[in-house]
Amino acid sequence: MSIDPNKEGLTVGVVGAGAMGRGIAQVSVTGGMKAVIFDTADGAAAAAKDFIGGMIQRSVDKGRLEEDAGEKAIANLGVAGSIQDLKDCDLVVEAIVENIDIKQSVFRQIEEVVSEDTIIASNTSSIRISSIASACTHRGRVAGLHFFNPVPLMKLVEVINGTDTSTETTSALEVIGKRMGRVPVVVKDAPGFLVNLGGRAYTTEALRIVSEGIAEPHEVDAIMRDSCGFRMGPFELMDLTGIDVNFPVSQIIYNGYFQDKRLSTAPLHESMMEAGRLGRKTKAGFYDYDAEGNIIRPDGPAKVNAQPARQVVLAEPAPALEPLLRDLGISVLKDDDGQSPILAAPIGEDCTSLAVRLGLDAKRLVAIDALTGTHAHATVMAAPGANDAVVESFIAALQQNTNAVTRIKDCPGFVAQRIRAMVANLGCEMAQIGVATPEDIDKGMKLGLNYPHGSVELADYLGSRNTLTILEQLQAITGEERYRPSQWLRRRALLDLPIHTRD
Numbered sequence: 001m002s003i004d005p006n007k008e009g010l011t012v013g014v015v016g017a018g019a020m021g022r023g024i025a026q027v028s029v030t031g032g033m034k035a036v037i038f039d040t041a042d043g044a045a046a047a048a049k050d051f052i053g054g055m056i057q058r059s060v061d062k063g064r065l066e067e068d069a070g071e072k073a074i075a076n077l078g079v080a081g082s083i084q085d086l087k088d089c090d091l092v093v094e095a096i097v098e099n100i101d102i103k104q105s106v107f108r109q110i111e112e113v114v115s116e117d118t119i120i121a122s123n124t125s126s127i128r129i130s131s132i133a134s135a136c137t138h139r140g141r142v143a144g145l146h147f148f149n150p151v152p153l154m155k156l157v158e159v160i161n162g163t164d165t166s167t168e169t170t171s172a173l174e175v176i177g178k179r180m181g182r183v184p185v186v187v188k189d190a191p192g193f194l195v196n197l198g199g200r201a202y203t204t205e206a207l208r209i210v211s212e213g214i215a216e217p218h219e220v221d222a223i224m225r226d227s228c229g230f231r232m233g234p235f236e237l238m239d240l241t242g243i244d245v246n247f248p249v250s251q252i253i254y255n256g257y258f259q260d261k262r263l264s265t266a267p268l269h270e271s272m273m274e275a276g277r278l279g280r281k282t283k284a285g286f287y288d289y290d291a292e293g294n295i296i297r298p299d300g301p302a303k304v305n306a307q308p309a310r311q312v313v314l315a316e317p318a319p320a321l322e323p324l325l326r327d328l329g330i331s332v333l334k335d336d337d338g339q340s341p342i343l344a345a346p347i348g349e350d351c352t353s354l355a356v357r358l359g360l361d362a363k364r365l366v367a368i369d370a371l372t373g374t375h376a377h378a379t380v381m382a383a384p385g386a387n388d389a390v391v392e393s394f395i396a397a398l399q400q401n402t403n404a405v406t407r408i409k410d411c412p413g414f415v416a417q418r419i420r421a422m423v424a425n426l427g428c429e430m431a432q433i434g435v436a437t438p439e440d441i442d443k444g445m446k447l448g449l450n451y452p453h454g455s456v457e458l459a460d461y462l463g464s465r466n467t468l469t470i471l472e473q474l475q476a477i478t479g480e481e482r483y484r485p486s487q488w489l490r491r492r493a494l495l496d497l498p499i500h501t502r503d
């Protein structure tokens with residue numbers, strides 16, 4: 001037996017009337033269902049009911065919700081005086097404190113009062129659903145239903161399958177999730193589930209880059225925002241979520257995957273937490289903040305004062321550079337004149353390796369990230385000991401038609417290739433280990449984190465061969481297991497198959 005998820009008047013019990021419980025109750029009633037809120041703190045459920053009523057009224061006032069629908073939604077909101085009042089619920093969603101012992105005890109109490117068919121779901125962010133379910137007698141009806149904050153604005157909901165969750169329970173939660181106006185994705189019960197796991201690469205790789213002295217946090221942020229379309233750079237994102245939140249989450253996921261190096265963060269992350277530079281909330285993080293809490297952004301890259309280069313030598317044939325050189329009016333010398341910049345557009349290779357591989361004069365070698373696009377923000381690098389006058393002559397030429405040019409230190413994959421290859425590699429690995437379908441992984445990353453591309457489809461966007469090459473170069477140059485390519489990516493890149501191709 002299982003509940004009918006399409007039932008009219010389906011009742012959702014919400015345990016915990018905090019930030020998340022309020023949102024879950026709100027989307028239940030605006031989705032045409034009934035909601036009953038329970039909280040152990042005196043008056044908390046009633047306060048939540050008033051709060052939600054106010055939010056719904058605001059939607060009506062702003063014309064986002066019909067008046068009738070608003071009134072009906074408010075009338076469908078109820079308060080439970082005790083957990084017994086949840087006995088007639090078809091679904092109970094738990095959104096209390098993140099503590100396994102307390103959650104298990106609450107699940108036991110819920111099981112005692114509801115019918116055998118009632119689905120019981122947890123909104124936990126980090127506890128295994130199977131661990132919570134182990135306290136229950138009927139485990140097939142236990143699952144995760146993981147919403148994102150603020151619930152009414154965040155369209156995604158993860159439906160998490162515990163080891164014993166029945167297919168009826170999963171399907172019913174998908175239907176109910178849709179009735180709540182959300183987009184459900186079905187996810188495996190694994191550390192970080194989908195979004196919290198998939199989001200690791202963006203920030204941890206950025207931390208690595210800064211830790212290696214390749215670029216400053218604000219430079220990395222500007223590159224990822226301006227040339228890759230991310231709404232926020234990794235450092236402003238960490239400052240916003242709070243380093244006391246994202247550092248422990250990184251550790252939970254890293255340890256949950258038995259120290260897979262691809263998921264490790266950098267010591268800098270922990271230093272920031274221990275220093276109490278937690279981000280926006282402490283008005284100090286990777287950025288400084290003014291008294292009103294506004295971020296103080298360092299100035300963008302300064303214009304270099306040099307004669308723009310008129311001619312270059314190409315390190316190796318680079319068709320990707322042709323349009324740029326044409327736009328800049330730069331001619332390409334057939335033979336090295338011993339003075340002009342030697343220009344390269346490497347994929348995953350650093351200037352040092354490139355100079356040695358091709359026997360070039362490393363002092364005049366200038367590399368530009370042509371895979372990432374150069375119009376809004378160009379990234380340039382040179383080898384240690386480079387001739388600054390030569391490098392700056394090329395930067396001066398670039399500045400004529402590019403808003404910002406950031407010069408970074410020598411690095412395999414620059415900033416954007418490196419971070420995006422790591423995001424894509426993690427997306428592919430998630431597909432390989434079945435965290436969700438590749439399509440759902442993409443949906444989750446776009447809806448849950450506002451990524452411009454899903455992390456699996458990003459591999460195809462960059463070119464799966466390019467993505468694989470960046471990772472192989474990073475692995476070869478650094479010697480680090482962290483850059484080990486996912487087999488999902490490797491097979492599809494080598495066979496020239498679309499990245500979503502199933503096994």
Ligand SMILES: NC(=O)c1ccc[n+]([C@@H]2O[C@H](COP(=O)([O-])OP(=O)(O)OC[C@H]3O[C@@H](n4cnc5c(N)ncnc54)[C@H](O)[C@@H]3O)[C@@H](O)[C@H]2O)c1
Pocket residue numbers: 015016017018019020021038039040041044094095096097098099102106123124125126146147148149
């Ligand atoms: N805040 C987020 O961004 C976010 C996002 C996704 C998931 N989550 C998860 O959602 C859950 C709730 O988070 P939150 O931010 O809403 O917490 P919160 O602290 O705002 O609210 C928790 C509420 O639960 C109540 N409560 C505690 N023990 C209870 C019990 N035994 N029975 C009934 N009520 C009880 C508290 O009185 C409080 O009102 C946690 O598991 C958290 O990990 C949070």
